[in-house]
Amino acid sequence: MIILAIAAMLLLIIFVSQFWFAYRGITSRANTSARNELEIKRLNIERKLARVETAIDNMEWAVEDNLSNPDVMFDVVLKIVKSNKDIVGCGISFLPNFYPSKGRWFEPYAVRRSDGHYETMQLGSADHDYTQLQLYTATIEGDSCLWSEPYLDKDGARMMLTSYTHPIRDKQGRLVAVLAADVSLDWLNDVVNAHHVYPTSINLVLSKVGCLMVCPTESLTLRRTIQEVSRNVEDTTIHEVNRNMLAGEEGHRIIINRDGVKKHVFYAPLGCNTGWSMAVVCADKEIYHHLRQQGLYMTILMVLGLLIIAFIIQRMIRNMYRIQTINNEKERIGNELRIASAIQNGMLPKTAPFSGRNDIEVFGSLVPAKEVGGDLYDFYIRDEKLFFCIGDVSGKGIPASLVMAVTRSLFRAVSAHESHPGAIVTQINESMYEMNDSNMFVTLFVGVLDLPSGRLRYSNAGHCPPLVVGSSAQPLPVEANVPVALVSAWKYTCQETMIKPQTTIFLYTDGLTEAEDISHNQFGEERMATAARRAIENNAIDPNSLYQRMTDAVNVFVDKAEQSDDLTMLVIQYKKEQRDLRLQRHLTLTNNTEEVPKLHEFVTGVTDALAMDEAISMQLDLALEEAVVNVMSYAYQSGKKGSIDIEAKADDMKLIFVIRDSGIPFDPTAKEDADTTLSADERPIGGLGIFLVRQLMDSINYERVDGQNVLTLIKKLNS
Amino acid sequence: MNTTIKLENDNQVVYFEGRLDTSVASQVNQDVQPVMENTEHDIILDCSKLDYISSSGLRIFLSILKNAKSKGCHVFIRGINADITKVFKMTGFFNLFEFIEQ
Numbered sequence: 001m002i003i004l005a006i007a008a009m010l011l012l013i014i015f016v017s018q019f020w021f022a023y024r025g026i027t028s029r030a031n032t033s034a035r036n037e038l039e040i041k042r043l044n045i046e047r048k049l050a051r052v053e054t055a056i057d058n059m060e061w062a063v064e065d066n067l068s069n070p071d072v073m074f075d076v077v078l079k080i081v082k083s084n085k086d087i088v089g090c091g092i093s094f095l096p097n098f099y100p101s102k103g104r105w106f107e108p109y110a111v112r113r114s115d116g117h118y119e120t121m122q123l124g125s126a127d128h129d130y131t132q133l134q135l136y137t138a139t140i141e142g143d144s145c146l147w148s149e150p151y152l153d154k155d156g157a158r159m160m161l162t163s164y165t166h167p168i169r170d171k172q173g174r175l176v177a178v179l180a181a182d183v184s185l186d187w188l189n190d191v192v193n194a195h196h197v198y199p200t201s202i203n204l205v206l207s208k209v210g211c212l213m214v215c216p217t218e219s220l221t222l223r224r225t226i227q228e229v230s231r232n233v234e235d236t237t238i239h240e241v242n243r244n245m246l247a248g249e250e251g252h253r254i255i256i257n258r259d260g261v262k263k264h265v266f267y268a269p270l271g272c273n274t275g276w277s278m279a280v281v282c283a284d285k286e287i288y289h290h291l292r293q294q295g296l297y298m299t300i301l302m303v304l305g306l307l308i309i310a311f312i313i314q315r316m317i318r319n320m321y322r323i324q325t326i327n328n329e330k331e332r333i334g335n336e337l338r339i340a341s342a343i344q345n346g347m348l349p350k351t352a353p354f355s356g357r358n359d360i361e362v363f364g365s366l367v368p369a370k371e372v373g374g375d376l377y378d379f380y381i382r383d384e385k386l387f388f389c390i391g392d393v394s395g396k397g398i399p400a401s402l403v404m405a406v407t408r409s410l411f412r413a414v415s416a417h418e419s420h421p422g423a424i425v426t427q428i429n430e431s432m433y434e435m436n437d438s439n440m441f442v443t444l445f446v447g448v449l450d451l452p453s454g455r456l457r458y459s460n461a462g463h464c465p466p467l468v469v470g471s472s473a474q475p476l477p478v479e480a481n482v483p484v485a486l487v488s489a490w491k492y493t494c495q496e497t498m499i500k501p502q503t504t505i506f507l508y509t510d511g512l513t514e515a516e517d518i519s520h521n522q523f524g525e526e527r528m529a530t531a532a533r534r535a536i537e538n539n540a541i542d543p544n545s546l547y548q549r550m551t552d553a554v555n556v557f558v559d560k561a562e563q564s565d566d567l568t569m570l571v572i573q574y575k576k577e578q579r580d581l582r583l584q585r586h587l588t589l590t591n592n593t594e595e596v597p598k599l600h601e602f603v604t605g606v607t608d609a610l611a612m613d614e615a616i617s618m619q620l621d622l623a624l625e626e627a628v629v630n631v632m633s634y635a636y637q638s639g640k641k642g643s644i645d646i647e648a649k650a651d652d653m654k655l656i657f658v659i660r661d662s663g664i665p666f667d668p669t670a671k672e673d674a675d676t677t678l679s680a681d682e683r684p685i686g687g688l689g690i691f692l693v694r695q696l697m698d699s700i701n702y703e704r705v706d707g708q709n710v711l712t713l714i715k716k717l718n719s
Numbered sequence: 720m721n722t723t724i725k726l727e728n729d730n731q732v733v734y735f736e737g738r739l740d741t742s743v744a745s746q747v748n749q750d751v752q753p754v755m756e757n758t759e760h761d762i763i764l765d766c767s768k769l770d771y772i773s774s775s776g777l778r779i780f781l782s783i784l785k786n787a788k789s790k791g792c793h794v795f796i797r798g799i800n801a802d803i804t805k806v807f808k809m810t811g812f813f814n815l816f817e818f819i820e821q
Contacts, residue, residue, distance in 0.1 A: 594742050595742070615802050625740055625741060629774075676809075680788060681785065681788070688777060688810055691810070
């Protein structure tokens with residue numbers, strides 16, 4: 001707004017000053033041209049009058065020389081008229097009774113008629129008593145040459161005239177007659193109106209006494225004065241103009257009449273002897289017509305300019321607001337992305353050794369290319385098994401990160417009650433396929449490492465094969481299943497292998513192998529394997545060291561190129577150590593609950609041998625009874641005889657019971673826990689057995705090995 | 720494992736003695752049948768001589784409770800030892816029964 005106001009102000013200043021200078025220029029030009037006009041007219045008239053004056057003055061002698069012969073006077077006046085085309089008529093008015101023979105009035109007169117022929121006559125008579133005429137009396141009384149007031153000559157020239165009069169003296173110097181040369185007022189009119197300063201400007205000539213000698217309305221000529229004509233003008237300036245003109249002054253006045261019309265009057269005297277005065281009247285409107293037009297154009301231009309400026313400013317402001325809005329939006333999205341990034345990061349378990357465990361060590365890292373990524377990994381231990389996964393969602397950014405979060409949650413949810421990797425991936429696939437409207441997919445590797453035995457079972461859904469880094473670095477053989485969320489009802493296969501103690505499993509996403517340097521070369525599996533082999537040579541295959549070496553290798557390779565994909569690594573080292581057994585005992589029972597007291601004896605024997613206190617002993621007794629009775633109830637069909645083998649072994653760290661049976665596959669760890677918060681009415685009668693086992697033991701583990709169900713119960717010692 | 724039922728002060732009192740494990744559970748279940756048929760007395764389960772209880776024993780306790788509740792009777796547990804209390808707490812049974820000190 002301020003900019004607009006300043007622009008308007010500037011334009012206004014330019015406009016006003018321009019207008020002012022133009023006004024000044026036009027005023028001055030009008031003044032000059034009016035004065036020029038007046039001057040030119042004055043010169044023209046003076047020249048004409050001077051010619052008449054000269055002609056008369058020069059013929060004075062002819063009259064004076066022939067005073068004795070009155071009849072010659074007719075020739076003299078005729079000669080004057082003939083030799084001067086400016087003079088329309090010429091007469092000599094003698095004093096009354098100057099020539100007794102001629103009577104009281106003697107006035108020889110010659111005139112040129114409009115058709116070009118000349119007439120001479122004796123004008124003086126009782127009807128034409130020239131001695132009463134003002135031009136005669138004034139000349140006699142003044143005894144000098146003068147120009148008469150304009151008058152209508154009815155007898156001689158029969159037209160409007162003004163006359164130049166010259167007194168005539170005899171030899172003795174006595175005044176005897178008045179020589180008069182008549183000049184037609186038509187001529188004056190022609191000269192005065194030959195040119196106009198402005199098309200509608202009016203040129204006026206006033207006589208010595210103020211009669212209008214030349215004016216546009218012919219009927220007013222000689223009959224009226226300005227005072228009479230201007231009665232309807234309230235502005236008294238006109239009277240001042242009139243006075244000034246009659247006084248022979250020159251000047252410029254502005255008159256505003258009753259209608260508010262403004263007129264400029266320029267006036268100046270004409271001729272030295274006549275006492276006439278001329279005025280040029282111009283309408284203000286006409287003088288400043290061009291200025292007004294120019295002002296109008298300039299106003300239009302200024303308004304247009306302001307509109308354009310206003311439009312530009314408005315556009316600028318709108319753009320500014322838009323940019324600001326975009327920036328705010330960017331900032332908001334940026335903040336949300338940072339929060340999302342933190343949430344995503346929080347989903348990923350960072351590091352292990354797990355507290356109180358020395359058989360497994362894990363290190364995971366996810367470096368997203370953008371704020372949030374589509375890679376995922378997860379690991380946790382349940383029932384003496386390490387569940388872990390690594391995956392890569394198709395695409396990047398927020399959509400991928402949402403799918404990543406879903407995948408990770410599903411992995412946790414499904415694996416909470418399912419220990420078979422194939423089944424885990426199959427279930428994840430079914431859930432994701434149902435909700436996959438955007439055709440995203442996930443390559444996923446799920447592994448379950450049985451910690452007591454080192455047996456790794458895994459299912460691969462289109463993910464890159466992990467490296468097994470032990471004495472050498474070999475990729476784990478993987479079957480080609482489809483990525484998750486693409487095909488419904490796909491049965492994902494499960495593979496297994498034994499992981500030797502001190503071996504490291506190195507899992508990664510293609511962000512590692514496809515990391516590019518500036519020339520778009522990929523890091524590749526070969527460089528990765530080489531880095532792994534170097535780690536073996538340097539005995540640095542513990543998760544932290546191997547991760548660090550791999551990261552260094554890829555960073556050196558990539559150098560200054562921008563990270564194009566999420567870079568994720570999960571490194572797991574299996575470190576089971578063999579310890580000396582302090583105790584090892586066996587018991588074999590049939591699948592009959594009557595055998596429970598035997599189990600009680602067996603457990604009591606073991607706890608006594610390990611010098612455990614009675615309360616712990618009772619807890620172990622209870623846990624074993626529940627676990628074994630559970631096997632007795634479910635592993636064998638009713639009525640079918642079977643045996644259950646129970647092994648107890650203990651080292652310095654823990655006491656382990658391994659319960660084996662050859663019954664149908666049955667995983668008690670997959671059962672959901674009993675809800676202990678229900679009321680008596682809601683509570684089911686059964687379902688407490690395995691729940692109690694979990695409560696009483698430090699961990700339990702189930703494996704199906706060689707057609708046997710193997711359930712392991714572990715109690716830590718010295719705790 | 721001995722199970723004895725006595726009527727004391729208008730209450731039916733069941734004395735458990737020994738180890739209530741799965742091997743004896745069906746026998747104990749038969750022994751407590753009179754309590755199941757009772758409709759007018761509150762029941763006291765005396766555990767002062769109970770050494771051990773497994774989930775099959777807890778199951779019997781829960782059936783007694785459910786049966787008594789349906790008939791508007793109360794079930795109290797008396798003289799329970801610390802180890803068995805721990806099992807009751809572990810399983811949430813501690814919140815289901817009313818306990819009386821001896």
